[in-house]
Amino acid sequence: MITAIIIEDDPMVCEINKRYLEKDGRINSIKSFHNGSEALTYLTSNQVSLILLDVYMPRLNGFEFLKTIRSKNISSDVILVTAANDFASMEKALQLGALDYLVKPFEYRRFTQALDKFFFKQKMHEKMLLPLSQKEADELFSMQENMNSEQYIKGIQGRTLEVIKNYLTEHRGKKFSGSELAKEVGLSRVTVHKYLNYLETQNFLKTEVDYETDGRPRLLYFIGEVSAE
Numbered sequence: 001m002i003t004a005i006i007i008e009d010d011p012m013v014c015e016i017n018k019r020y021l022e023k024d025g026r027i028n029s030i031k032s033f034h035n036g037s038e039a040l041t042y043l044t045s046n047q048v049s050l051i052l053l054d055v056y057m058p059r060l061n062g063f064e065f066l067k068t069i070r071s072k073n074i075s076s077d078v079i080l081v082t083a084a085n086d087f088a089s090m091e092k093a094l095q096l097g098a099l100d101y102l103v104k105p106f107e108y109r110r111f112t113q114a115l116d117k118f119f120f121k122q123k124m125h126e127k128m129l130l131p132l133s134q135k136e137a138d139e140l141f142s143m144q145e146n147m148n149s150e151q152y153i154k155g156i157q158g159r160t161l162e163v164i165k166n167y168l169t170e171h172r173g174k175k176f177s178g179s180e181l182a183k184e185v186g187l188s189r190v191t192v193h194k195y196l197n198y199l200e201t202q203n204f205l206k207t208e209v210d211y212e213t214d215g216r217p218r219l220l221y222f223i224g225e226v227s228a229e
Contacts, residue, residue, distance in 0.1 A: 001028045001029065002026065002027050002028050002029075002049045002050070002122070003027070003028060003029040003030075003031075003046075003047070003048050003049050003050070004021055004027045004029070004030050004031075004048065004049060004050040004051070004052065005030070005031045005032070005033060005039055005042065005043075005048050005050075005051055005052070006018055006021075006030065006031070006032045006033070006051075006052045007032075007033050007034075007035070007036055007039045007051065007052065007053050007054060007057070007062070007065065008032070008033075008034070008052070008054045008057075008081070009034050009035060009054060009056075009057045009058060010054075011034070013054075013081075013104070014032050014034070017052050017081060018030055018032060020108060020111050021052075021115075023108070024111075024112055024115055026115065026119060027049075027050070034057075035057055035058055035059045035060060036053075036057055036059065036060030036061065036062065036064065036065035036068075037059045037060045039051075039065070040060065040065065040068060040069070043069060043074055043076070044072075047076075048076045049076060049077065049118075049122070050076060050077050050078075050079065050118055051069075051076050051077070051078045051079070052079050052081050053065065053066065053078050053079070053080050053081065053082075053098075054080075054081060054082050055080060055082040055083075055084040055089060056082065056083065056084065062080060062082065063089075063092055063093075063096065066078060066093075066096045066097075066098065067096060070096065070097065077099045077118050077121065078097070078098050078099060079098065079099050079100045079101075079102060079114050079118065080093050080098050080100070080101045080102065081102045081104065081106075082101075082102070082103065082104060083103070083104045084103075085103045085193070085219075086209070086216055086217050086218055086219055087207065087209050087217070087219045088209060088216075088217050099114070099117060099118060099121070100113075100114040100117055100118075102114060103193075105190070156194075156195065156198055160187070160191070160195060161195060161198075161199075163185055163187075164181070164185060164187075164192065164195050164196070164199070165199065165204065167181070167184060167185050168181075168199075168204075168205060168221070168222070168223050169223060172222075172223045172224070173222065173223070173224065174222060175208070175210075175220040175221065175222040176220065176221055176222065177210075177218050177219065177220055177221075178192050178193045178196055178219070178221070181196070181221065196221050199221075200221075204223070205221050205222060205223050206221070206222055206223065206224055207219055207220065207221055207222075208220050208222075
């Protein structure tokens with residue numbers, strides 16, 4: 001039986017995540033918790049296949065929760081569902097073994113991609129006692145790259161892409177946050193972030209983390225200066 005728990009302190013977001021899981025139909029049992037401490041207590045005596053985990057929560061945040069369950073050898077797969085859209089948080093999620101990272105707000109199609117990744121891994125676990133063919137090994141190792149590429153390519157409009165590329169090219173060497181660039185080109189922050197992520201996968205631009213902020217670090221995007229050589 002495939003079981004899942006949702007750990008989310010926002011009741012509305014928690015309900016949306018639950019409806020998405022129910023709509024997908026592949027999860028047999030779903031429970032919800034509004035903080036990591038309660039979920040951790042539940043996990044000490046219950047096996048859970050999948051955890052949908054928020055980052056910013058009271059009492060025990062998502063990263064602390066993830067570190068704790070790994071230290072206790074709880075092997076549940078974890079999909080982070082969070083508003084934390086900075087590079088440092090995403091890198092930390094990868095280091096702690098998160099299966100996927102969904103930045104709020106996201107579409108149902110992207111949610112099902114994360115579930116597809118989970119169920120593919122489940123299928124591979126069933127074959128662990130048998131030798132893997134090269135085809136199966138290739139499929140396992142390439143799935144992350146293929147799915148990430150698909151989410152960026154779909155929905156990319158040529159005209160919008162050119163607007164962003166041209167602006168960055170005209171301001172070569174200047175560094176922009178996603179929000180700053182959105183104001184400059186007159187597009188929504190969510191739209192601009194999608195195109196910036198796509199351009200990063202195409203090696204069109206560079207990124208760096210700006211730690212000199214009043215709040216949490218932010219990711220900056222830019223095209224490097226043309227070499228004088």
